[in-house]
Amino acid sequence: MSSPPRADRPAGLRERKKAKTRQAIQEHALRLFTEQGYDATTVEQIAEAAEVSPSTFFRYFPTKEDVVMRDDYDPMIAAAYLRQPASLGPLAAMRAAMGEVFTEVFEADERTIRRRIELIWSIPALRARQVEGQLATMAALASMLAERTGRSADDLRVRAAAGAVIGAWIAAMERWVVSGRDVSLPALMDEVLAFLEEGMPL
Template sequence: MSRPGLRERKKTETLRRMQEEALRLFEEQGYDATTIEQIAEAAGVSPSTFYRYFPTKEDVVVQDEYDPMIVAAFRRQPEGAAPIDAFRSALAEQFAQFSPEDMARLRGRVELVLSVPALRARQVQQVVATERMIGEMVAERTGRSPGDLEVRNFAAALIATWSAGILVWVEGGGQDDLTAVLGRCLDHLEAGVPL
């Protein structure tokens, strides 16, 4: 796995700094009372830089660098691996790189999304984009069209599985290993979701 270049690392650092400062300010003074100007100032960037990374205030919470990283990890999986196995391995690879601080930040973001109606609405749009991205990756791997019903259904089921696992993880206080929780969810999906 190649290390990102200096420019990409600086972009990721800037994104994280803005997100961390935003989350700190939201916790201190509330989501609605915090302005983009305050976030930019706390992160040491201009408001125009903020907008280059995040089109809206909601995006500073719901967007992250994880989707492109999961895409790259998925594409590194063996060509013959079934999509669900490739996603399982890609997630394990991704979360193995997370520090305890990364996990705490993820948990804090999910808790904030659950508590602010505007963020929940924006998260729905983000989920649609991620679902489309997953459909394209699965279509590419399987030689099918991203518009095929089965490809779209798989992508939607995968998103629902991840969402359920992340909610269980957050509700448990983030104490469980998120990779293990998501692995159990994928196993359940792969088994046909028996009860």
């Protein structure tokens, strides 16, 4: 008697197709933003380039801003953080998790990452959304640090540590964008997180 089909196969295929569509929409959007400007590019133009309907665009990205802002890094970082050995301190575990995630995504998506960061820093509306995103990421990092240290996620020191990590990321991304392609973003991320881990000696 043959084995029944695995129940996860259709769902897995659907998720891969959704991820492929989401990636295509984002890639075409970033290309159009680069070619003709963010403000001059419409959702209808993005949808046409990606060969989807405007309603499909909005199923994946609620606004035009979201097509630049959205990524899946936070859950990837959380999963990598949970895999780190208990022998590592909270910042050392964060540094290891970041190294794992950003090395992987940078190798696959360097061009997309650079386009997104450059757009975010050049468009006021996107910079404002970035602040919202950073606050959400800080909350997620605080939860991870709290779990590892046995403290509350609302503990001021936990929140400050999460905020310091966010600040270090911003410094690394700024240096990467202005330095051209002579340095890798994962290397800069590791450098600034090592600086935090060492107690920020100046």
